[in-house]
Amino acid sequence: MQAKVNTLCLAKRKPKWLALRFIEFTSTESVFYSPANNLKGSSALIVIYKNGLTTKTMQYIASQSIHPATVFLNQNEITKRHCNIRWFNQTSEIKRCGHGTLAAANFLIGYLGYCPKVFTSMSNERFAIRVKKQRAQLLLKSIEPKKSELAAGELKSVFSSAIKTAYSTGDKNGYTVVLFNEEVEKDDLKNLHVDFKALSKLHKNAVITLSIKNKDKKNAIARFRYFAPQFGVNEDRATGSAVSVIAPLLFRLHGLNKAALIQQSNNGALLNYEFNNAQVVIY
Numbered sequence: 001m002q003a004k005v006n007t008l009c010l011a012k013r014k015p016k017w018l019a020l021r022f023i024e025f026t027s028t029e030s031v032f033y034s035p036a037n038n039l040k041g042s043s044a045l046i047v048i049y050k051n052g053l054t055t056k057t058m059q060y061i062a063s064q065s066i067h068p069a070t071v072f073l074n075q076n077e078i079t080k081r082h083c084n085i086r087w088f089n090q091t092s093e094i095k096r097c098g099h100g101t102l103a104a105a106n107f108l109i110g111y112l113g114y115c116p117k118v119f120t121s122m123s124n125e126r127f128a129i130r131v132k133k134q135r136a137q138l139l140l141k142s143i144e145p146k147k148s149e150l151a152a153g154e155l156k157s158v159f160s161s162a163i164k165t166a167y168s169t170g171d172k173n174g175y176t177v178v179l180f181n182e183e184v185e186k187d188d189l190k191n192l193h194v195d196f197k198a199l200s201k202l203h204k205n206a207v208i209t210l211s212i213k214n215k216d217k218k219n220a221i222a223r224f225r226y227f228a229p230q231f232g233v234n235e236d237r238a239t240g241s242a243v244s245v246i247a248p249l250l251f252r253l254h255g256l257n258k259a260a261l262i263q264q265s266n267n268g269a270l271l272n273y274e275f276n277n278a279q280v281v282i283y
Helices: 055-063 098-112 149-154 182-186 196-202 243-254
Strands: 023-031 042-049 069-074 082-084 086-088 118-120 126-132 135-141 163-168 175-180 206-214 221-228 233-235 258-263 269-276 279-282
Touching: 023 098, 042 055, 042 098, 055 069, 055 086, 069 082, 069 098, 098 118, 098 126, 098 135, 135 243, 149 163, 149 175, 175 243, 206 243, 221 243, 243 258, 243 269, 243 279
Parallel strands: 042 069, 082 118, 175 206, 221 258
Antiparallel strands: 023 042, 069 086, 118 126, 126 135, 135 279, 163 175, 206 221, 221 233, 258 269, 269 279
């Protein structure tokens, strides 16, 4: 079934940028939602453009969007096996965006009946896609974080609860995963207070707070939140790319190769994944 292209339905009034000669069409797509669990997931604005759209114009279009991510795809590439992809939030270009990539893939499946096998970011990272029952699944290389006392020390003043341990990736603008003491593990993460101003000044990485509610291997459930004020996002609604770090850590700590991940943002999100041979499949 062909997806509806929302070129004229993005707002009550048609945005001025839609008149740009470079824009072919636009649409919106949501991912990681679960009506049964009252989880709204997250959305992306998909912009299909012709040659000639500049980075400055992309950022302007994203700044006018109400969606957490605006995804840009070249019309000449969307029917090919490989396709370049760019993502922006309202203030800056995004280095990695799992939810935006899945949203773009699902939109193209609905609109064209096809999507590229691989999306390539500006940093040449490959985001592979496989299709199962007409829905996209995102394949990412796992990123192994290392235990980091420095990260725990830096973040001591950021959170309202005491940090038990922290793990960080070695890359600049990477990820830090924070685990808390048992009283937070028994509760959820919704009541956690975060000093966003302190976080943006103190730490170079996006921060994932993680708790395990059910460690049963058949029906494992983990909860997390994602904070990156230093990149223009105090808290993300739904964060697919973070699973590339969460999955290997849950395997190392609890022997889990799959789990249901509930992101406890205001909207809430449900992410499922499978971890195998240094690859994470997210859906």
